[in-house]
Amino acid sequence: MAEKIDGIGRPNIQPTRSSETADSGRARRAENAGNAAAEKPAAERAAGERVELTESAQRLRKLEARLAAQAEIDEKRVAEVKQRIAEGRFDLDPRRIANKLIKIEKDL
Numbered sequence: 001m002a003e004k005i006d007g008i009g010r011p012n013i014q015p016t017r018s019s020e021t022a023d024s025g026r027a028r029r030a031e032n033a034g035n036a037a038a039e040k041p042a043a044e045r046a047a048g049e050r051v052e053l054t055e056s057a058q059r060l061r062k063l064e065a066r067l068a069a070q071a072e073i074d075e076k077r078v079a080e081v082k083q084r085i086a087e088g089r090f091d092l093d094p095r096r097i098a099n100k101l102i103k104i105e106k107d108l
Helices: 022-038 057-068 075-085 092-107
Strands: none
Touching: none
């Protein structure tokens, strides 16, 4: 049986220890009740509440949409390389390849 681990739809229950005092238990339950109110779905929240994305988040969302719209493989570039290989004009430059590999490694 699979269980969701995201906590959505589950009550916010915290285990208690036997050494916990009654006051600290009440404080924790009050805190949990506050957390549960903050986790309510949008339909249950007050009508005046709203969420605004930062400018960076908005730019990121637009960038993600542009990337999703692009093809993963540049078919034109693949065709060019195939043609150059077939014609024997595809030159490999080991120094250039090594420099690019080093740059990739540094970027990681």
